[in-house]
Amino acid sequence: MKFCSECAGSISFRIPEDDDRDRYVCDDCGVIHYINPRVIVGCLPVYEDKVLLCKRAIEPRYGYWTLPAGFMENGETTEEGAARETWEEARARVSNQHLYRVFDVPYISQVYMFYRCTLDDGRFGVGPESLETALYSEQEIPWDDIAFPVVRETLKAFFEDRRRDDYPIAVKPIRFKRPPKTD
Amino acid sequence: MKFCSECAGSISFRIPEDDDRDRYVCDDCGVIHYINPRVIVGCLPVYEDKVLLCKRAIEPRYGYWTLPAGFMENGETTEEGAARETWEEARARVSNQHLYRVFDVPYISQVYMFYRCTLDDGRFGVGPESLETALYSEQEIPWDDIAFPVVRETLKAFFEDRRRDDYPIAVKPIRFKRPPKTD
Numbered sequence: 001m002k003f004c005s006e007c008a009g010s011i012s013f014r015i016p017e018d019d020d021r022d023r024y025v026c027d028d029c030g031v032i033h034y035i036n037p038r039v040i041v042g043c044l045p046v047y048e049d050k051v052l053l054c055k056r057a058i059e060p061r062y063g064y065w066t067l068p069a070g071f072m073e074n075g076e077t078t079e080e081g082a083a084r085e086t087w088e089e090a091r092a093r094v095s096n097q098h099l100y101r102v103f104d105v106p107y108i109s110q111v112y113m114f115y116r117c118t119l120d121d122g123r124f125g126v127g128p129e130s131l132e133t134a135l136y137s138e139q140e141i142p143w144d145d146i147a148f149p150v151v152r153e154t155l156k157a158f159f160e161d162r163r164r165d166d167y168p169i170a171v172k173p174i175r176f177k178r179p180p181k182t183d
Numbered sequence: 184m185k186f187c188s189e190c191a192g193s194i195s196f197r198i199p200e201d202d203d204r205d206r207y208v209c210d211d212c213g214v215i216h217y218i219n220p221r222v223i224v225g226c227l228p229v230y231e232d233k234v235l236l237c238k239r240a241i242e243p244r245y246g247y248w249t250l251p252a253g254f255m256e257n258g259e260t261t262e263e264g265a266a267r268e269t270w271e272e273a274r275a276r277v278s279n280q281h282l283y284r285v286f287d288v289p290y291i292s293q294v295y296m297f298y299r300c301t302l303d304d305g306r307f308g309v310g311p312e313s314l315e316t317a318l319y320s321e322q323e324i325p326w327d328d329i330a331f332p333v334v335r336e337t338l339k340a341f342f343e344d345r346r347r348d349d350y351p352i353a354v355k356p357i358r359f360k361r362p363p364k365t366d
Contacts, residue, residue: 001188002190002191003187003188003189004188005184005216006184006185007185007186008191018311021256033188036221037256037257037259038219039219071219072219072220072294073219077287078354079287080287099354104260106258106259109258111255169282171282
């Protein structure tokens with residue numbers, strides 16, 4: 001941030017009065033521009049014994065498989081955002097959504113929220129951010145080509161929990177950046 | 184947003200190419216400025232049969248009682264943010280944090296996340312954003328002077344759940360703005 005979005009004045013990165021951390025503050029009009037973490041919402045769509053995955057058509061991790069997920073937008077709930085992303089990336093409608101995994105990723109100031117849900121009628125397609133989409137059983141999942149650790153972990157947990165038919169919600173921090181697996 | 188924070192150029196609110204909703208786009212450098220929902224993190228600190236509440240020294244709802252909570256900051260987890268806010272507002276340390284309530288408030292693009300936790304040693308003080316702080320049993324809580332519906336609902340659920348010693352996590356949307364009770 002170089003200029004004030006309210007008055008185009010110059011910006012200092014400093015601790016404002018009555019605060020205890022550096023903020024972007026306008027030298028001219030004094031407005032404080034707060035930068036806050038962003039929420040990524042996604043779904044784990046289930047149909048019979050399979051889950052719906054998307055092969056990414058965008059960076060990062062182009063060509064790797066992921067759950068449908070993306071940045072939460074203003075004016076929607078986390079559940080609505082997760083369903084919207086599932087439509088956008090996999091042209092799939094979902095229902096019966098249950099919060100399943102929350103991942104805090106403080107080093108990039110993101111919070112991931114994944115909803116376990118039913119893939120309606122087992123129907124899906126391919127959205128513009130996906131190269132392809134597919135339903136995979138536990139044995140079929142391309143475990144070595146999963147895009148992100150949070151996705152691999154969510155999938156592993158789901159198949160474990162399914163054996164007991166009990167799906168407790170878990171919150172977990174991801175503390176260190178792991179380099180992507182490149183084989 | 185009136186000016187681009189990267190180049191001080193003028194801003195249009197329009198749908199960018201390959202997008203489907205209005206964004207703040209710089210007419211000069213083309214940068215898209217995304218505005219995303221914010222996360223509010225808070226604690227429900229418990230000591231013996233009582234919970235810790237703070238009387239607000241700031242607007243909105245000055246003088247009304249709330250749980251310690253505030254905007255999540257960059258670089259922290261939701262759990263850390265909730266504990267930080269509890270220190271800032273009530274000079275209290277907490278442990279044994281468990282996610283308890285998630286409220287989606289889409290009309291103001293906010294997500295609330297409350298952690299049920301233990302108030303360490305029953306010790307607390309008064310932070311700069313509080314007029315006073317106090318431990319209240321269910322019978323003592325000033326129910327008519329609670330600052331926000333999400334706080335009242337979280338407290339009601341907690342005392343209900345405590346009778347069964349079972350605290351399931353719940354996610355709930357708050358759909359319409361209710362006018363504050365003024366009495």
